[in-house]
Amino acid sequence: xxxxxxxxxxxxxxxxxxxxxxxxxxxxxxxxxxxxxxxxxxxxxxxxxxxxxxxxxxxxxxxxxxxxxxxxxxxxxxxxxxxxxxxxxxxxxxxxxxxxxxxxxxxxxxxxxxxxxxxxxxxxxxxxxxxxxxxxx
Numbered sequence: 001x002x003x004x005x006x007x008x009x010x011x012x013x014x015x016x017x018x019x020x021x022x023x024x025x026x027x028x029x030x031x032x033x034x035x036x037x038x039x040x041x042x043x044x045x046x047x048x049x050x051x052x053x054x055x056x057x058x059x060x061x062x063x064x065x066x067x068x069x070x071x072x073x074x075x076x077x078x079x080x081x082x083x084x085x086x087x088x089x090x091x092x093x094x095x096x097x098x099x100x101x102x103x104x105x106x107x108x109x110x111x112x113x114x115x116x117x118x119x120x121x122x123x124x125x126x127x128x129x130x131x132x133x134x135x136x137x
Contacts, residue, residue, distance in 0.1 A: 021115060025069045025090055025097065028137035029119060033060050035133040044129065066137055075099065097121055 037048060048056070066078045069088055077084040086101040094114055099107040112131065113120040122131035 025088065025114070025119060026071050027069060029067045029069070029134035030137040031063050031065050032118065032133045032135040033063055035118065035120075035135070036063070039127065039129060039131065039133065041129065067134065 037045065040048060048059075051059075064079070068076045068078075073087050073089060075086055075088045077086075084101055084103075086099060088100075089098045090096070090111070091098075095111050097109045097111050099109065101107075107123075109121040109123060109132075110125060111119070111121055112127065117135065119134040120127075120131050121134075122128055124130075
């Protein structure tokens, strides 16, 4: 039990129910492929399910992205061999996440869900298929 508590502290998570509200985005997050499939329209889901396993694996590989948000406001986004770096800021009401990349690009994202088990952000209000759905890494 003590080892599990220590591991949770190292990962920046709190000991709480799995779907408790998260106090911050700090930590390591990865794309949730399963949640993205669940969010698909029925038509898109049927198309995806009709694909071969090798094509599904290829899609999963292209969607494999890991975000590391640090307490000091810096972050890294790893996509394959590519690593983007920059700064992040979560609004006080936890409804907007602004990511500023080192190359000057700025993403202003609406925080639609921020739980200890899932983070969902997007550029438009409401649920959209272009939303980014993340889970703890």
